[in-house]
Amino acid sequence: MGKESIGITVSKKSDFSEWYTQVVLKAKLADYAPVKGLIVLRPDGYSIWESLKYTFDKKFGQNGIRNGFLPVLIPESLLGKEKKHFAGFNPEVFWVTHSGENEVGDRLALRPTSETLAYTLYSKWIKSWRDLPLKINFWNTALRAEIKATKPFLRTSEFLWQEGHTVHATQEEAEKEVFKILAIYKNTVEEELAIPVIIGKKSEKEKFVGAVYTTTMESVMPDGKALQMGTSHFLGQNFSKPFDVKFADKDNIEHFAWQTSWGVSWRLIGAMIMVHGDDKGLVLPPKVAPTQIVIVPIYNSEEDKKQTLQKAEDIKKQLELKMMRVHIDDRSEISPGYKFNDWEMKGVPLRIEIGPKDIQKQKVVLAKRYNKEKIDLSFDKIEKIGQILNEIQSKMLETARKQADLNTFDIFDFSEFKEKIGKGGFFNANWCGKQDCEDKIKDETGADIRVIPLGNKNKVGKCIYCNEPSTIVPIFARGY
Amino acid sequence: MGKESIGITVSKKSDFSEWYTQVVLKAKLADYAPVKGLIVLRPDGYSIWESLKYTFDKKFGQNGIRNGFLPVLIPESLLGKEKKHFAGFNPEVFWVTHSGENEVGDRLALRPTSETLAYTLYSKWIKSWRDLPLKINFWNTALRAEIKATKPFLRTSEFLWQEGHTVHATQEEAEKEVFKILAIYKNTVEEELAIPVIIGKKSEKEKFVGAVYTTTMESVMPDGKALQMGTSHFLGQNFSKPFDVKFADKDNIEHFAWQTSWGVSWRLIGAMIMVHGDDKGLVLPPKVAPTQIVIVPIYNSEEDKKQTLQKAEDIKKQLELKMMRVHIDDRSEISPGYKFNDWEMKGVPLRIEIGPKDIQKQKVVLAKRYNKEKIDLSFDKIEKIGQILNEIQSKMLETARKQADLNTFDIFDFSEFKEKIGKGGFFNANWCGKQDCEDKIKDETGADIRVIPLGNKNKVGKCIYCNEPSTIVPIFARGY
Numbered sequence: 001m002g003k004e005s006i007g008i009t010v011s012k013k014s015d016f017s018e019w020y021t022q023v024v025l026k027a028k029l030a031d032y033a034p035v036k037g038l039i040v041l042r043p044d045g046y047s048i049w050e051s052l053k054y055t056f057d058k059k060f061g062q063n064g065i066r067n068g069f070l071p072v073l074i075p076e077s078l079l080g081k082e083k084k085h086f087a088g089f090n091p092e093v094f095w096v097t098h099s100g101e102n103e104v105g106d107r108l109a110l111r112p113t114s115e116t117l118a119y120t121l122y123s124k125w126i127k128s129w130r131d132l133p134l135k136i137n138f139w140n141t142a143l144r145a146e147i148k149a150t151k152p153f154l155r156t157s158e159f160l161w162q163e164g165h166t167v168h169a170t171q172e173e174a175e176k177e178v179f180k181i182l183a184i185y186k187n188t189v190e191e192e193l194a195i196p197v198i199i200g201k202k203s204e205k206e207k208f209v210g211a212v213y214t215t216t217m218e219s220v221m222p223d224g225k226a227l228q229m230g231t232s233h234f235l236g237q238n239f240s241k242p243f244d245v246k247f248a249d250k251d252n253i254e255h256f257a258w259q260t261s262w263g264v265s266w267r268l269i270g271a272m273i274m275v276h277g278d279d280k281g282l283v284l285p286p287k288v289a290p291t292q293i294v295i296v297p298i299y300n301s302e303e304d305k306k307q308t309l310q311k312a313e314d315i316k317k318q319l320e321l322k323m324m325r326v327h328i329d330d331r332s333e334i335s336p337g338y339k340f341n342d343w344e345m346k347g348v349p350l351r352i353e354i355g356p357k358d359i360q361k362q363k364v365v366l367a368k369r370y371n372k373e374k375i376d377l378s379f380d381k382i383e384k385i386g387q388i389l390n391e392i393q394s395k396m397l398e399t400a401r402k403q404a405d406l407n408t409f410d411i412f413d414f415s416e417f418k419e420k421i422g423k424g425g426f427f428n429a430n431w432c433g434k435q436d437c438e439d440k441i442k443d444e445t446g447a448d449i450r451v452i453p454l455g456n457k458n459k460v461g462k463c464i465y466c467n468e469p470s471t472i473v474p475i476f477a478r479g480y
Numbered sequence: 481m482g483k484e485s486i487g488i489t490v491s492k493k494s495d496f497s498e499w500y501t502q503v504v505l506k507a508k509l510a511d512y513a514p515v516k517g518l519i520v521l522r523p524d525g526y527s528i529w530e531s532l533k534y535t536f537d538k539k540f541g542q543n544g545i546r547n548g549f550l551p552v553l554i555p556e557s558l559l560g561k562e563k564k565h566f567a568g569f570n571p572e573v574f575w576v577t578h579s580g581e582n583e584v585g586d587r588l589a590l591r592p593t594s595e596t597l598a599y600t601l602y603s604k605w606i607k608s609w610r611d612l613p614l615k616i617n618f619w620n621t622a623l624r625a626e627i628k629a630t631k632p633f634l635r636t637s638e639f640l641w642q643e644g645h646t647v648h649a650t651q652e653e654a655e656k657e658v659f660k661i662l663a664i665y666k667n668t669v670e671e672e673l674a675i676p677v678i679i680g681k682k683s684e685k686e687k688f689v690g691a692v693y694t695t696t697m698e699s700v701m702p703d704g705k706a707l708q709m710g711t712s713h714f715l716g717q718n719f720s721k722p723f724d725v726k727f728a729d730k731d732n733i734e735h736f737a738w739q740t741s742w743g744v745s746w747r748l749i750g751a752m753i754m755v756h757g758d759d760k761g762l763v764l765p766p767k768v769a770p771t772q773i774v775i776v777p778i779y780n781s782e783e784d785k786k787q788t789l790q791k792a793e794d795i796k797k798q799l800e801l802k803m804m805r806v807h808i809d810d811r812s813e814i815s816p817g818y819k820f821n822d823w824e825m826k827g828v829p830l831r832i833e834i835g836p837k838d839i840q841k842q843k844v845v846l847a848k849r850y851n852k853e854k855i856d857l858s859f860d861k862i863e864k865i866g867q868i869l870n871e872i873q874s875k876m877l878e879t880a881r882k883q884a885d886l887n888t889f890d891i892f893d894f895s896e897f898k899e900k901i902g903k904g905g906f907f908n909a910n911w912c913g914k915q916d917c918e919d920k921i922k923d924e925t926g927a928d929i930r931v932i933p934l935g936n937k938n939k940v941g942k943c944i945y946c947n948e949p950s951t952i953v954p955i956f957a958r959g960y
Contacts, residue, residue, distance in 0.1 A: 031604070031605075033551050034555050034597070035554075035588060038551040040548065040549060040551065042548055042616075045548075046546075046547050046548045046549050047546070047547070050547065066527070067523065067526050068526045069520060069526050069529070071513050071518040071520065071638045072552060072590070073518060073638065074515075075515055078514055090580065091580040092579070094553075095578040095579070096574045096590065097575065098575040099573070099574050099575070099625035099637075100571040100572060108574070110552070117520075120514055121511060121513075130811070136522075141551075145580060157579075160549060331610070
């Protein structure tokens, strides 16, 4: 088992796309399924998803949102009830036509998203103001047949996500919900995955089909491309009318309800890999790392082995009592150097090296994955490791923020824009608000409006394309 | 909102099937989806599933099992690789033939179970003895088009379940795993859902297609029918050979691996409803109840209201500190009587009634859902409620065990068997071991061999059908 065969063979800088795929596969997060465009998650990959799920569930729960289950099959007739919505998804839908030997009557769609199904049920469940707000989240998968080249976590024909669907008595309450969710998304991604994001609205052109408006969370990746990390939609009454989601108010008069829907997917894991990984492989933020600390005992003789393993066990127990996730790599016939490379590739945030000499000196060696720093830590300070993990977590966010800042530019001149876009990045540029300019910018640069940031300070300026007066400063970028 | 409109309109005894459906729908556990045979879970239903999931995850984790994710689509060619297995599922498979406007090449099956997919991957992941045991569990759904009449939780064309798939270097280790899992199933169902089960083996005829043998967990329902509550299969090398799941042992020689697979589904929730429910509706075991305690404040004047709600809040906080799940029903313009009925239908284990007179006497009224007992509890004993919930949990198991015992019979004469089977029940009867007798018993009574209990004490006797000497005493019953 040579080092070469398991390590990443390209650098992050030289071939970002190949680097990414190798990290996903070699760190054993995911693998390809037999059907093109589909992947499976191995335990280390799924564990990161479970960790995010746990955090979101806690925050959703505090906000009065509960979980439910929806089946994967939606009748074609139902999916087509909101016309624009259907047209948006139609080319990507997987269709079930047979069960066993028999044709099914109405074709069945594998859910590309569940608005139509959920709201058919909501319309039965909601009778009066007492039934509102109704806030249900679904942890499931969505299926959208991808024609473009697929990429694990970033673009696959089936993906894990959560989709939340809420119903409210007033427009105001629904809109508040949209932004509450967006805030939960932002703080979770920043705190758990150490990825800085920018939140705001999508343009009319880029909004979700069927929504009144779409809010989004975007981040610039190290290759300069933008990644949409999650969206929260204000649906207004666009669905409540065709799906008859009505309630009798206190005055007994019936009203159509106001709705929201929102989702994040395992793309978040893709972003984490891209933002933090390096030439040695994955780098995991401690909060979501399946293993936070790996202990590598180093010894030559049988006698040393016993003593070293014993001490390793002691340290493990001590850390586990503080709820840290620790693994001892006691594989025999494998060198410490090989083990270091192996765990570095898997992105484990902290390595503890311990051998007889360390024991003599009553200390261990700590190696931090994210910045490769090595320090000594005396036995009586082992408890500090929790704090060290927290520091790593916040330093990783800080580093990622600097990286994103370096990839963000204010731009005032369209020819300069065209010149610079080739290297990627987020471009803050004034825009007049007309879709015509948006379309032309896209044609000539390949860049979309990713997000019109919240708190956009109405900087008076001129549209970068048509020079008309403008007060909107969206972020333009090429996207994933 | 009259009582009549929301209550259960038939008794459990008079029309068990209709009673069951009404409980599921009216307690808002689940509802029908627009596609025949499919259901959705509402938050109270899904919460019970999440509670079971939490317990299983903990126990699986302690046993070295980790979770993963598999996609829902399996190519037809792969599904057919183990012939018998495929033949077993083929009539129930949903087939995807199109994505968007385009035909897919190889038809895609919606997974009826994931052995074929998982083992294709395992064969890539497993190289050496170091990679074993490999133990992964998947929380997903299975899709099997039902032709028979469907019933929420008991028989649906898509169902939530977990499927575990493990790989071992030796037969012995794999067989141990099969029984370890079976034990986890049994203690979880008995401890969490308060349902007594019998574990043992299936007959050759009734085993899982593709398994060497199948172990099962069975329970007799109040209507006398048997319910299969979970199975754990020893697959031997039946799949490792066609799927090429091999490992190089320490001596560097390649061997086919030994495998197991096992699963429980949301049927467990169906069993819980059937076993514990009564004419007023659902009765939830405290451990899995989304709401364990409902507080109904009772008052007439505004002044009383304030005082009563304040005290209700105090009690709620006190109980929540002890990790109990408490809800105060402060709906206005709805009578306490209506609320009592409502929460009784929803099966909440404990109701606390509190009004001004109670406050004067420094006590509350406690009403237990499962036995309708009402007792006074003084304010300074509120903390005892945790203990009361534990007592309810164990009393419910005890009651269910008695009910099951009343439905279990030793039988030695075939004509008596035929006479009694009409009323249902578990029948312990000697059997010679020949499938011919098994088939004929099925033909003449409608009863299958549900389980050959573990620790079957080799009671020497005569086969109930052919009178040949017999040492096997399976449980025969008609099943769901």
